[in-house]
Amino acid sequence: MTALLKFSDPQVTATGERRATVVLKGLKTLWFNTGTLCNLACTGCYIDSSPLNDALVYLDRTEVQAYLDEAAETRPELEEIGFTGGEPFMNPDVLGMLHDALSGGWRVLVLTNAMRPMQRLKAPLLDLHRRFPQRLTIRVSLDHHTKELHEEVRGSRSWDPAIEGLRWLAAEGFDIAVASRLLWVDESEAAARNAFGRLFTTLGLPINASDPSRLVLFPEMDADADTPEITEACWGILKKSPQSVMCSSSRMVVKRRGSERASVVACTLLPYAKEFDLGPTLAGAGGAIALNHPHCSRFCVLGGASCSA
Secondary structure, eight states, X not given: OOOOOTTOOSSBOTTSOBBOEEEOXXXXXXXXXXXXXXXXXXXXXXXXXXXXXXXXXXXXXXXXHHHHHHHHHHOTTOOEXXXXXXXXXXXXXXXXXXXXXXXXXXXXXXXXXXXXXXXXXXXXXXXXXXXXXXXXXXXXXXXXSSHHHHHHHHOTTOHHHHHHHHHHHHHTTOEEEEEEEEOOTTSOHHHHHHHHHHHHHHHTOOOOTTOTTTEEEEEOOOTTSOOOOOBTTHHHHHTOOGGGSGGGTEEEEEOBTTOSSOEEESOTTOSSOGGGBOOXXXXXXXXXXXXXXXXXXXIIITTOOOSOO
C-alpha cells in the first residue's frame, strides 16, 4: 500500500492514526476578509496580499450586512466582529461595515498596518470611536521592534508611517494593540516582549507588552516547513482541549475572484483552501473541522495562537 503524504487525508495522518478534528462549539468571533489588496507586499505574507493580488475581492457593505443579520438572528453567542485583509482600510465600504457591526452591539477588531489607507480616514474613524467608545479596537502590525527588521519584512519606508499612525491612534484614545511575529530564532518571546515594552515606553504608547491580548506575537507560518500532524491522541499528550483552537469559536467570510457570492471558511489562515470552505451561510458553517493543514499544527495547536482579541 502506498504511504500517505502528510496532511493529505482528512481522516488519517501519514502514519495511519486518526486525525484530530475540532467542532464549532459557539461562534464567538466572525471575521470578514475585506479583500487581499494591500498597499504593501510583505515577505512571507500568509495570504499573499499585495497591491496587485485581488484573489479575494472586496466584500461590499450589503454582503457584510447580510451575514450580520444572519448572526443577529441565529448566533446569540457572537461577541466580536473582526476585519482583516489585505489592508481593510483600502476597501471603499470599510467605514460602513464598521458602523454596521458596531451598531449591532458587537465588539469590533480591525487589523491594519496603520499607514496611509487608515490615516486618510482619520476624521470618520474618530467619529466612530466617539460614537461607540471602547467597542472598536485597532490592532497594528509591527513585524519587529526595530525599524531595520520590520522593514526587512514590510519594505523600505514602512516603519515611520506605521509608527505615525499608531501614535495618532494612541493620542486620540483608541483602544489599540500591536501584532508582531516571532520570525527571528535568536530572540525568545520574553526578549521580544521586553524590547517591545521599551519601544512602547519611548513612543508613549499605553500598551502593556506583557499582555498577550495587547501585544500579540504570532508564530511563523511556513507551510513548507515540516511540522507534526495532530492526531486524536495529541489532545491528551499535549494536555490541550480542542476548544483551545480558534476554529472551535470563529469563522471567516471571504469572496474569491470569479465567485458570485461570498463563502464562510473555517479558518482565517486558510481562505484559499477549498476543503475548509463551508458554504455561503453561517447556518452551514458548523460541524467538525479536520486539522489537515500545517497551519493547524504549527500556528494553532503547537503555537497556541489565535487571531481573535
